[in-house]
Amino acid sequence: MSSPQVIFLGGLGRSGTTLLERLLGQLPGVAPLGEVVHLWARGVLAGEPCGCGAPFAECRFWHEVGELAFEGWTPQVARTVLALRQRVDRTRRIPFVDHRDLGRYVHAYRAVYEAAAEVAGADVVIDSSKHASLAFCLMAGGVDVRVVHVVRDPRAVAHSWRRTVERPEDGRPMTRWGALRTSMHWTAQNLALDLFAGAGRITRVRYEDLLADPRTTLTRLAGELDLEPDFGFLRGSTAMLQPRHTVSGNPMRFAVGPVELSRDDAWHDGLPRRHQTLVAGLTWPLMSKYGYRGAAA
Template sequence: MTAHRYIFVGGLHRSGTSLVARLIGGLPGVSAVNAAPVPENEGVYLQGAIPHTARHGVPMHFATDPAQHHIEGSHFDRLETQMRLERDWAPYYKEAPWRVEKSPVNLTRMRLYQQLFPLSQFVVVTRHPEAVAAATSKWVDMDSAAMINHWLDAHDIVQRDIDYLHAVITIRYEDIIADPTATLARLAAFLDMDTVPAPSDIRNGNQDYAGTATLSPAQAERASVWGYRAGLQVQPWASVTRHPLRRIAENVVAAAGVAPST
C-alpha cells in the first residue's frame, strides 16, 4: 500500500488549473511536480500508461471527445495502468502524504482515477466561459460562440461525472481572485491540513478580456448553473463540496464564507 494519496486538479485550458496547483503545492504535506521538462509541469506528459499525443488533450476539443472520457470499467481501468502511472510519476515527487497532479485532461479522467486510486480527491477548476474562450483563441481556429458552447457542453459532462465522485471540490478562478485567502483555506480544509498565507502576486487576468466575447441569452442561462453571467460577471454560487468524512466537508464549507459577486 502506498504512503501517499493523490489530489488531481483538472479544468479546461486557461481556467486557472496551474494557479490552483500552485496553491495546493504550497501547503505543508503536499508534493508537486516542479521543473519537469514538459509544459506547465503537467503529469499527463510524464506518463505512458494512457496515450497522450498531439491528438489528445487539444484545447476546446478534448473535453467533449467521447474517446477521451475515461471512466470506471473502461479500457484503462486495469491494475497495469495504476502501476505504470505510479512508476512514471514517482521520480517527480518527494515523499509526502499528498501528491498534487495537475493536467487539464484530468477533467475527463476523474472517474477512472478514482477507480485506480480509491483514496484520491479531485479539484474541478472553472473560469468564466467568456474569459476561457478569449484566452484560448490564440490556439484554436474557432469563433467565440463555438468555444463558449464547448465550455458549456464540457461542463455538462463534468456535472454528471461529479455525481460519481466521493471526494471533490469545485473552485472558481474568480473566487480565487476575489479572496485567495478563503480559497486556500478551503483547499487546506479539503486535505484536512492547516492553511498557510496566500501568495500576494495573484492578479485578475479576466480584466484582460473585457468585451472580447459575450454570452448569448441562451448561453448565459446555461452558464448560470456555474454562477456565471454575461459580461464576465459572476454571481453568488453554491460550489460543490463532497467528502466521505462529514467533518471535512463541514470544515470546507465553513472556510468558504459567502461567495463574492461582481
C-alpha cells in the same frame, strides 16, 4: 512505496488550474507535478523543461522518479502509455470507463504518483491534468483521488484561448480556439466533472473567488482537502513562489518569486461583443449554476 493522496485539478485549460496548483504546491507535504497526462510526450519524448528550468532528462527529481517507477524513463514506456491513452482515456468513453486496458493505464500513473511522493518526501501529490476522463480512469482504477473542479467565466476563458501566447519551452504559439469551440469544450469538461459531485469527492472553486480573496479560498480548500493551512508564502495579494518540479502546464509554472494575484478581466474589452453573446448563449445553463451573469459586467 505507499500510495499518496492525489489531488486532481480538473477544468478546461485557461481556467486557473496552473495558478491554483502553484499556490497549493507551496503547502507543507504537497508535491505539485504539473500536467502528468503530458509527461509522456512532452517530458520523456520531447525533453521539454521541468518547472525548475532544467530539461526533463537533466532534472534530478524526475530522474529519480523514473528510476523508482520504471527503472528509468524510456521511449518504449512513454509510447506504451500514449497508446493506452488513445484506447482508454477519452471523454466519450466516460460512461464506459471500465476498459480492458484500464488497469495497465492507471498503473503507470500510480507508479509516477508513488515515486514522486517518495522522492519529494510528500504525503500528497497534485496532478493538474484537467481532463475529466483521466480523473474518471484514476478513480475507476482505485487511486485515492480528490478532484478539485476549477471554474472560470467562459467568456474570460474564450478570450484567453483567442490570444496569441508563446510557449516558453520553445517559443512556438500555444493552441488557439475560437468562441464556438471553447464554448463546446467548456461545457463538456464542466458537465463531466459535475458527475463527481454524486461521489462526494469533489471540491469546486471559481477562479474569480480565488483571486478576489486568495487566503480565504485557500483556507477553505486546505480544510476540505486535509492539507496543512500554512500560508506564510502569502503577503496580502502577493504570493512568494518557490521553484517546483512540474512537468507541463501554463507558462506561469516557471514563475518564481513574488507573483501578484490579480484577476485578468481583459475579456470585457478584449472579447468582441458578438463573441461574448455567443459564448453566454451556448453556456448559460452552467454559467448560471456556477453563479455567472449572462450579461457582460
